[in-house]
Each structure stands twice: as C-alpha cells, then as structure tokens.
Amino acid sequence: MGQAPKMIVTDQDRGMRAAIRDVLVDTKHRWCMWHIMLKLTDKIPRRCLENEELKKEISACVWSEVLEPEEFEDSWMGIMERYELLHVEWFVTMFDDREMWVPAYFRDFPMGSLIRTTSVSESENSFYKTFTRPRSNLVEFIMNFDHALAAQRNSSSKLDYMDSTIIPPFSSQLVLEKHAATKYTDHMFKRVQREIVDALHHCSTDGLLKDDVLEISTIKDKYSKSWVVTYTTSEDSYSCSCKLFGREGILCSHIFLVFKNRFLKVIPDKYFHVRWLKTALADVIRGPARCLTDPELLSDPNQLSKNKVADIFFSYMKKFDADSAIIDLFSVGIDELGKSLMTRIHEPSLADKDKPVKDFYFAEKPAVVRVQPPSVVSTKGSKSDSKSRLVSAKEKAIKLNSKPLRQCKKCGEFGHHDSRNCGRQKGK
Template sequence: MMYCMIFAPFTRKDNHGRPVAFGAGLLSKENADSFSWLFECFVKCMGCAPKLIITDQDLGMKVAVERVLVDTRHRWCMWHIMFKVLEKLPKNLLGNEDLKKELNNCVWSELIEPEEFDEEWNKVMEKYGLKDNEWFSSMFASRKFWVPAFFRDFPMSSLIKTTSISESQNIFFKRYSKSRSNLVEFLMNYNNALDGQRNNSNMLEYLDFNTIPTLKTNSALEKHASTIYSDSGFKLIQSEIEVAVDNVTMVTVSIIGENEIYVVNDKFSKN
C-alpha cells in the first residue's frame, strides 16, 4: 500500500532577501490536528515560537496557530486575497479601473492607521455599492489578519506580506524531488536541496565580505548602512537614502520626555 505524505516546509528570508528553509515536516492530513502537531514539533525543535507567521486562509491552520502559537502574530497572504477580488466583483464593475486603484490605495498602504483604513474602505464600499457583498464584508471582518495598517506596530512587517517566498521555495524543492519517491529517496533529495541552498548562501556571504559598496552620497547614514547590510539589502535602502538626501532637510529636533521629535521638510509634502 502506498501512502501520500504532504511536505510542509517552514520558510523565511535570509539577510540577502532570499528564501531559505529552516525546518520541514511530513503530514498525513491537512487539518487542525495535523497542523497543531507540526507547530508543536517546530517550537520544540527551535526552542521558541516565531514572532510572525504568514499562511493562506486555511481554516485548519488558523485554528492550529491559535491553539499552539498563542503569542505569534498570524498574517494571511495579501496576494491570494487581492487576487480573488476580480472573482468576487459584480460583472458591471470588472472593468472599473477607478475602483481597482482606490481599493489598492486603501488596502496596500503602510502609512495609514487602522481607523483611517476602516474609513477609506467604507467609502469605497459605499461608492461602488459593495457594502452588502458577502465576500468583501467577510474580508473586512478579518482585516486584522491581512491589511498592512493593522501590522504597523510590528517591526519589519512590511518586508513580508505574502507567501511568495514559500511559493518560490516549493518550486526550488521540486527540482530535487519526484512525487513518487519513497521516504529514503525523499530525505536524500531534501538534504541535497539544503546543501545547494547553503552553498548559494555561502557564495553570497563571501561576495559580501570581499566587496566594498560604492557610496552615492556623503550621508553618514548611507556609510553606516553599507557596513551593516548585505549587498542586496544595502542596494535597496541606498536608493531611498539617495532620494531622501536630495529632497529632505531637517527642520527641528526636540526632546519631549523620553521621545526625540524630528521635524523634516521634503519637496513634495512640506513638513
């Protein structure tokens, strides 16, 4: 008799922004009990629970996270939710570009507070007659699981909003495995995949160690960033620093209690 096992890897980004697997399990079923067992084993092996976990909207996984990872912030993949928008819109609104633009501006913004999101969402729903739409109503009710406005208090949450790194990692593992492999073959292929992953990481670490970044400004912030970020991470933040140096100036610095208040002026929105 042949048994089909479900491969369940845990994936994160490394300091180069690349997906890396740091654990995996084999499940017989995709239900709350199986996921609970998986999370319990994960915490036992790692010594602690993750601070943030991103999944699809699987109900069994949601129950398992609430049951086992009680102090972990649970986030749903934004891409999967927004991909469904076109399926859930009434036919008369499918070609409405203004609706898509306003909805994206409301949902994807990392700069608005939860109360502002609620207000903007309700405006869009009212304007386009979607207040009674069952799917949009359910997504609004579950907004704390997927809307960036509700993760503003979580450090670095803007770096990962979707399960895209897991999807790319799944593709990576498929290069090393076959669906009909037995357990021994699977473990050999899995270890080969991890060896390949480690070799790639070691190569990037070597290049980082032996490369001197080219600075584009005289900013002390850019110079400091070049010493603490990996090459890929530095290139991402370097462009932001360059724009800031060209467009932003410091106005005042004040201290109120334990807080330092910086007022800056930029060419686009003033103070």
C-alpha cells in the same frame, strides 16, 4: 522547530484558523493577501468590472504600509460609499476580518511588511522539487535534501565572499553611507542607500522642538507627508512615526535626515538588525562563525584545503569577470584537471556505496524489506502522475484568451471555434 513561529501565513481556511488559535496561542496568524486580492475581480459587481479607478483605489488602500488602522478604515469606507459597495457581502466580510490580512494592522509587528503572502513557502517548494522525486524512498529523500542544502550553502558562501571583497558604489559623501556599506549585505545596502538618498534630496526638516529629555523633529517627505522623529536623549534612541525600522529592520530616510542634522558619522549598533548583516550566519545549521586563526580550524587540514581552493577560484573569477572568452577557457581547464584527477581515484565498491546508508541507519541492510514507501496520491499536487488537478473556469478563460483567433469557415467570424462546434460554441 523547538518553538512556535512568531507569525504564520495561510489562506482563508476556517479549520486551519481554528487550529492555529487553539494550538499556537502566541503565534500571529495572517491571511495571504495575494489569495484575497486575486478574488477581487470575481467579487466586484458586474457594473464595476470595467472601472479601473475602483481597482486602483482598493489596491492603494489595502497594500499601503503607512496607513494607521483608523486611516485605513476611513479610506475603505469612503471607497465603499463612493462606489455603492456597502452592502456587497464579500466586502462586508473582508472588512469584518480586516485584522487578519490588512497591513495596517501589522505595522507594529517585526517583519510584518515582508511576510504578507505564502510566496516564500511556494518558492521553497519549487526549489526543493528540483532535487526530489515523488516516488523517492526515505533514504533517497534525505540524500536529495542534503544536496539541496549544499546548493543553498554554496550560494550563500559565494554571496558572503562577494560581500567581503566588493566595494559598492556610493551615492553621496556621507560617512554614514560608507559605514552602512561595511555592515549590510550588498542587497540590503542598496535598500538602505535609497533611504539615505531620499533623506538628502527629497526630505526636509519642517519643525524642531527641544527640551531636556526629548528632541522632536517634523520631517516632510517627497509626497509632502509629514512624519515625526523622536530622539530620547537619556536613552540615545530614535523612533519615527512611519515605523519602518519595526517592520523591516532598517532605518527610514526620516531618521537618516536627523542623523545628518546631528552630524553623526556612524549608525548606532542598536539599529543594525542581525538578519541583514554580512556576518549573520545560520549558527544553528552551520555553527558559529570562527576566525581564520581559530586553533580548531587550523587543525583541520581538509577544511583549510577547501578554503584555499575557494579563495583561488573566486579570485580568478573576479579577474576574468569582464572577458567571457577567458572564463570559457578557465572552465575548460578546470574540467580537464578534474577529469585527470578522477583517474587517480579508485572506483567505489558496492560496500563503499552502502556505507552512507549504514551510517545513517546505524544498522545493516535487511535481507527482506518489509516496509515499502507509501502510494502517491494521484490527484494531489503538481507532481502527481495523472495531472488531474481541477482547473477553475477563470483559468480556462485566461488560457482560451491567450490563444490566437481563427476564422470559422461556417459563419465567417473570428473566434475560438470552428465549423464542427460553431453553433454550440456560439450558443455558450
């Protein structure tokens, strides 16, 4: 990637932890919270398995983003004392390693609240599996990978077009909200809009201290919890004790209330995180954004034609959005037009089909292929041929409980056994 990642999320593999500590010395290592919390029901003593309040208290303590490390430790120890878990080995071990997985220790880390599990990686794996096959050779894999990237870029282009043409509904008359709508993408604007609404209807100013350098406001939220917003006049900067901006890159409702009280009409540019803006494109992949009057862009007739087709398509889709019957007719018309145009395109020859491969390798296809794709490991991953992944006892129990009960003709009881294995199954 050219540089080490700022943070990496893994499971609790000790070997991986040691490798990351030795090689990626400046990378923040974090354990996946989902993997840890999944083990909770297995590690709780039997006497506490039916106690739903214990599970709720542990989840509220662990998953909270607003607790400071000291507050988390006090809350955790209080739970351990109330439910007599101080000497349970798993809870002792997880408390000793709390800096590896608890959000309270990632409050000051940028995007720390968004990257808590390996779900981002797993979703990417699932996406690319729809385009690739387990026994593809290298050339097929590269081509399928390009198709996957093209699908992502097409979705991104569609969202960019929607952001540039659709005006979202507003929840207030604040000029700040309208300014946010012009900057943020649709998804992030809805997130920021909720903070603005909370500032207007659920937050109140509980105190204000001023001097020549600082302006300190105490803001009370809808949970009656107080937060401190500090405005530094010399730097024209705002900070809140909830640290939402540092974690996610968006302003909190407490700062928006101070904006409102100070009659600000626009959000300062320093508080727009590039990740959430409409104009934020992946320059490394797609190149820097260029305006429509760019001479280089105007000199490319192929790109201009593509842009024109995209504009026509999305403009008609916006007009036909409310009528599914017209959309069906529109799709049929496009399909017929495409088929009629295909008759004018000559069928590519064998040499034309091999040209992308030659261009990729910068060489002719050899007469004898000496290097073959490696054998697929039959017991690794969901794409294996044997499907021989070991299933845990917990997964087996969940699958068994999902099956309907049936009556045994031998004992007359309702369960998951029949007359053939009645005694053996009941014995288990």
